[in-house]
Amino acid sequence: MTLIVRRIASSVVLLFAVSVLSFTVLELAPGDFFAEMQADARIGSQTVDGLRAQYGLTQSPIVRYWQWVRSFVRGDLGFSLAHRAPVSSVIWARAANTLLLTIPAMVVTWCLALPLGIWIARHRNRWIDRVSSGVTSTLVAMPDLLVALLLLLLALRTGLFPTGGMWSPGAEELGYWARLLDLGRHAFLPLLALIATTLPSVVRHVRASVIEAAEAPAVQAARGYGIARSRITSRYVLPLAANPLVSLAGLSIATLLSTSLLIEVVMSWPGLGPLLVEALLAKDVHVVLSASMLASALLVFGNLAADLTLYAVDPRIRV
C-alpha cells in the first residue's frame, strides 16, 4: 500500500517538474503571441502593449506561472490567446479525439502482438522466424511519416476511405449508427497507420521475452514432466514473460502518443497534434503547456498503471 502511495506521490511531483520545465523552456522564447501583430503597420505599438498588459503578459514570469497553475488546478487549464477562451474549452475535445485513436490502436496492437509473438517464438530459428524478423526490422526502420504518407496515398488512389477530418460533411443529420459508421470510416486510416508503426517493435519484444521465459529452468522442468505445450505457454511462460511486457506496455504509451501526434497532423485528424502545432506557431503558450502536460500525464499514469499491474501480477515484487 505504501508503495502505491509513494508511486502516486512521485508521479505528481514529476508532473509538477514537467510543468516547470516546459514553462521555463517556453519562457526563454523570444517574442510572444502579440509579436506577429506588430508586423501589421496599421496596428500601433501602443495597441499591442495595451493588449499585452490586458492579458497579463507584462507581469513577471513567476506571477504568470502561478496564474497558469491556478487556472490549471481550477480546471480551465490556462487561457488560450488565439481562441480567446479557457484552454479547457478547446483541449478536452481534442484530447478525446486523440484517445479515440490511441486507445483502440493500443488494444488492437497488443491483441495482435501477443499471439503473433508467441507464435513466432514457437517457430524460433525456422523460416517463419527469419521472414518475420526481416519484415519487422524493415518496418521498424520505416519512418512513421512515410507509413502515414503511403497509407494516405493508397486511400487517395483507391478512394476506399475518406482522408482528413473525422466526419463527412452533413454527418450531423445522420442517425446514430450511420454516424458511428462514418466515424469508423474516417478513423480507419489513422488507426491503421498507428498500428502499423507500433506493431513491429511490440512483436519483436514479445518474441524476445517469450523466448527468454521459455528457457527458464522452471519451464524446462515443466516440459520434462510432459505437460502439454498449450498449458506450458499459458501457465508457465506467459506469467514469466509478463514482467517485461507489462513495463513495455506502459512505455509504449509514450511512442504511441508521439506517433499519434504526427499521424494526426498528416491525416488532419482533429486531435491534440494539429492543435499543438498551431499553438506552437502562434506562440499560444498556455495551449502548448497544457497539451504537453496532458500528454505527460497520460504517459506518467500509463507507467503507473503498468507498475500497479505488475504489483498485482508479479509476486516477486510484493516481497
Add this chain to the structure above:
Amino acid sequence: MKRVGLIASVLAGLHLLVLLAGFAAPYDPVEQTRTLPFAPPSRLHFVDKDGAFHLRPFVYALTTDPDNFDAYIEDTTLPFPVQLMVAGSTYSVLPGVESRLHLFGVETPARISLLGTDGFGRDVFSRLLHGGRISIGAGLLATLCALLVGLGFGTLAGFFGGRVDSAVMRLADLFMAVPWLYLLFAVRAALPLHLDTRATFLLLVAVLGIVGWARPARLIRGIVLSARERTYVTAARGFGAEAPYLLRRHILPQTLGVVLTQAGLLVPQYILAEVTLSFLGLGVGEPTPSWGAMLGTLQQYSVLTSYWWMFTPAVALVAVAIAYYALTSMVHERMRLVAS
C-alpha cells in the same frame, strides 16, 4: 565479418556523396526553373530518333505539351549528350574555396534531372544530396551532443553515486516523462521560428541533443556503476589511483560498447526527428533543402498523388536508417562476443 565491411562501406559512400553534394549534384539546389515545375525524371536515351545507337547517353530538352499543360514532351530535334566533369553553377567546397566543377551535366537549354523537379522547377536530385547534408549532418551532430551530455551525466551519476546519482536520475526521469515529440515541440517552441539557415541548423542540433540525453545517460550510469565495483577497480583504488585515472583507464573504456550502439541507434532517430520537424515547418526552412522540408510538399494531396519522385527523400531516409540499424546490430553482436 564481410557483411560488416560491406554495410560500413555503403554507409561511408553515402556520407561521402552527401558531403561532396556540390560536386556530385549537377545543379544549385535553390536554382529555380519556373518553366519546368514538376517535370518527371529525365529519360536517358541511347538510341536517337534515326535509330542510331550512341554509347554516351543523351537527354532531350523538355517543352510543355500544347494539348495538356500538366504534361511535358521531349523535343527530339536535338540530343544533348551527358557530359562528365562539366562547369556549372558555383558552389563552395570549403568555406572560402569555390568550384564550378560538377560530376556530370548537360548543355543548356536541356536539363538533366535524374529525379525530376519540384514545384519550382528545382532539381530534386541536387536537392536530395544537399538536403542530406542538412539532415544527416544534424543527425550526426545531435548524436554527438546527446552522447557527450549523456556520458557526462551518466558517469557523474554512476561514479559518485549517492545524492549526485539520485539528482541526475530524477532529471533524466523528467526528460523521459514527456513523450519525445511533445518535448521536441516544447523545446522548439522556445526558439525563434524564423532564422537564417545556419542558426536554425545549430538550434535543431541543440534541441535534439537536449531531448535525447536521458536514455544514454541511464545506460552509461548502469555500466559505470557496475564497473566501479569490479575487483580490479577496487585494487587500483587501493594502490592510490585518483578518480580521473580510474575513469580514464578502467571505467570509461567499459562504456564503449554502449556508446557505440547508442550512437548507431540515435543517428537514424535524429535524422528522422529533423525530418519530422522540417516536415511540419518547424525546422530548416525554404529555400534551403532538407529531407523533411522536401517531404513537406507531400502534404498537398495533388503532389502526393501525382508526382512519385517527390518521395525520394523518404527512400533515402529509409536506406540510411536500415544501414545504420544493420551496422549497429552487428557492432552490438561483436561487442557481446568480445565482452564474454
